[in-house]
Amino acid sequence: MNRQAIAEQLLQALTEIAPEIDPKAITPAKLLRQQVDLDSADWLNFLVAVHERLGVDIPDADAPKLSTLDKLIDYCAQRLEADGAPAAH
Amino acid sequence: MIEFRMPSLGSDMDEGKLLKWLVQPGDPVHKGQVIAVVDTSKAAIDVECWSEGVLHALLVEPEAVIPVGTLMAVLRAPGERVEDVDALAAVAMAREVSAPVAAPPPARSAVPAPALSGLTPGARQRVSPAARRRAQELGVDVESVRGSGPDGAITLADVEACAAPPAPAVTAPPAAASRAREMRKVIAAAMARSKREIPHYYLAEDILFANAANWLAQRNAGLPVTQRLLPAALLVKAVAVALQRYPEFNGFWRDGGLNAGAGVHPGIAISLREGGLVAPALRDAAALDIAALTRALLDLVKRTRAGSLRSSELADATITITNLGEQGVASVFGVIYPPQVALVGFGRVMLRPWAVDAGGEAGAADVKALPVLTASLAADHRASDGHRGALLLAQIRDLLQDPQALDAPLHIPEPP
Numbered sequence: 001m002n003r004q005a006i007a008e009q010l011l012q013a014l015t016e017i018a019p020e021i022d023p024k025a026i027t028p029a030k031l032l033r034q035q036v037d038l039d040s041a042d043w044l045n046f047l048v049a050v051h052e053r054l055g056v057d058i059p060d061a062d063a064p065k066l067s068t069l070d071k072l073i074d075y076c077a078q079r080l081e082a083d084g085a086p087a088a089h
Numbered sequence: 090m091i092e093f094r095m096p097s098l099g100s101d102m103d104e105g106k107l108l109k110w111l112v113q114p115g116d117p118v119h120k121g122q123v124i125a126v127v128d129t130s131k132a133a134i135d136v137e138c139w140s141e142g143v144l145h146a147l148l149v150e151p152e153a154v155i156p157v158g159t160l161m162a163v164l165r166a167p168g169e170r171v172e173d174v175d176a177l178a179a180v181a182m183a184r185e186v187s188a189p190v191a192a193p194p195p196a197r198s199a200v201p202a203p204a205l206s207g208l209t210p211g212a213r214q215r216v217s218p219a220a221r222r223r224a225q226e227l228g229v230d231v232e233s234v235r236g237s238g239p240d241g242a243i244t245l246a247d248v249e250a251c252a253a254p255p256a257p258a259v260t261a262p263p264a265a266a267s268r269a270r271e272m273r274k275v276i277a278a279a280m281a282r283s284k285r286e287i288p289h290y291y292l293a294e295d296i297l298f299a300n301a302a303n304w305l306a307q308r309n310a311g312l313p314v315t316q317r318l319l320p321a322a323l324l325v326k327a328v329a330v331a332l333q334r335y336p337e338f339n340g341f342w343r344d345g346g347l348n349a350g351a352g353v354h355p356g357i358a359i360s361l362r363e364g365g366l367v368a369p370a371l372r373d374a375a376a377l378d379i380a381a382l383t384r385a386l387l388d389l390v391k392r393t394r395a396g397s398l399r400s401s402e403l404a405d406a407t408i409t410i411t412n413l414g415e416q417g418v419a420s421v422f423g424v425i426y427p428p429q430v431a432l433v434g435f436g437r438v439m440l441r442p443w444a445v446d447a448g449g450e451a452g453a454a455d456v457k458a459l460p461v462l463t464a465s466l467a468a469d470h471r472a473s474d475g476h477r478g479a480l481l482l483a484q485i486r487d488l489l490q491d492p493q494a495l496d497a498p499l500h501i502p503e504p505p
Contacts (some may be wrong), residue, residue, distance in 0.1 A: 003461040017391055017394065018394050019394060019395055019396075020361075020362050020394065021362070036362075037362055037392070039360075040319055040320070040321060040415060041319060041321065041386055041387055042388040042390060042394075044314070044317060044319060044387060045387050045390065045391050046381075047314045047317075048314055048315055048387070050314075051313075051314050051315065051392070057313050057314050057315075058276070059310075060309040060310055060312070060316055062315060063238055080162065
């Protein structure tokens with residue numbers, strides 16, 4: 001799965017847990033939780049949605065480091081590559 | 090006969106708009122089933138029915154704006170005969186007619202059905218010949234049309250309205266901006282009433298969160314994301330368990346007296362990005378372990394954002410819990426949501442200097458940097474006194490020192 005496809009899945013996961021968010025307004029390099037005002041319940045719901053969509057289970061210790069959309073994309077891409085996931089999900 | 094009425098979804102609601110029915114006459118209805126969707130200033134709400142039976146007749150059309158308490162539908166209780174319920178329903182409807190019912194401009198046939206005819210299987214429906222002909226041309230089933238003519242007769246206009254595509258307003262929620270404006274008004278009214286009527290008093294206590302944080306970190310380290318635990322679940326649990334011993338903070342101030350809540354159902358304040366907030370109830374929170382409580386919290390937040398809360402969740406909260414620590418503040422002193430009598434607030438968990446027993450010499454202490462959060466209580470002085478409030482906060486503090494014990498679901502005896 002390429003970065004573009006991962007980004008799309010992440011944004012869809014985001015709008016799934018917070019439909020009022022406009023995904024187009026998100027700057028990938030900026031702090032995600034601040035941009036869209038996610039509280040801790042939203043954040044955990046988001047991680048669950050990412051797991052459902054990409055099959056990537058983000059451990060509790062890693063989650064705080066994934067503060068921007070860019071970092072999330074990098075992380076998921078690495079994990080998917082390491083798992084030998086097929087190019088198309 | 091069972092009456093289904095427009096529920097009050099909080100003290101700040103006096104009317105609601107029926108968006109749609111999810112059941113039809115003849116459908117069996119079980120206790121707790123969502124049977125209608127009602128729009129309030131807060132959100133579109135799934136309204137549950139708390140009786141068991143068979144839906145007999147729908148008395149209000151989608152799009153109608155009706156006051157709280159209006160008869161919306163009648164159900165047959167198990168064993169009741171159709172004819173008997175017809176007769177009882179007619180009496181109930183006659184009583185209702187005297188109550189004002191504000192219907193919006195008829196986008197479809199938005200007039201509340203004045204009679205049960207046409208809704209009851211076997212009853213004769215008046216249909217004008219022109220309407221019947223038109224119904225055939227348009228392929229409309231006249232049985233499904235609700236008449237707006239004399240004695241509920243179906244007119245040509247009713248048939249045409251029924252054949253027309255539904256007005257967009259039926260499905261499209263109000264624009265976010267107008268919803269936010271509406272909600273602002275509702276919050277303004279409730280909060281102004283609270284500060285006008287409720288003699289608030291405020292207490293606060295710093296709570297060591299080290300044990301809780303360690304326990305959460307240890308548990309979460311081994312858990313997949315779908316089973317992970319939220320710190321907020323521990324806080325809610327501590328409040329819900331503590332309230333079992335301090336019932337004067339759990340309930341409502343009505344008619345000059347305290348009505349203790351039937352069960353502890355904390356309302357969780359959830360702020361909305363488009364403005365305003367809602368505080369849906371997390372029912373019987375003390376009876377859940379932290380895993381189940383976390384899932385319930387996640388579900389509540391998700392459904393609040395998606396606009397699919399249930400009526401019982403908006404009507405049932407017996408106290409409010411607000412967790413403004415998410416926004417990074419150290420403490421919060423809340424405004425009670427009337428007719429509730431208390432609000433518990435939590436600030437941010439942060440590392441603070443904390444004196445711990447150094448062992449050895451009596452009174453010797455070391456200062457360590459430990460995770461601490463401030464819990465606060467805003468309470469109604471008509472219903473409780475500061476001494477009891479202090480005991481409640483102390484109980485919450487003590488419960489949070491032993492998260493393992495707090496995890497166990499509390500057995501709550503059935504109310505007598």
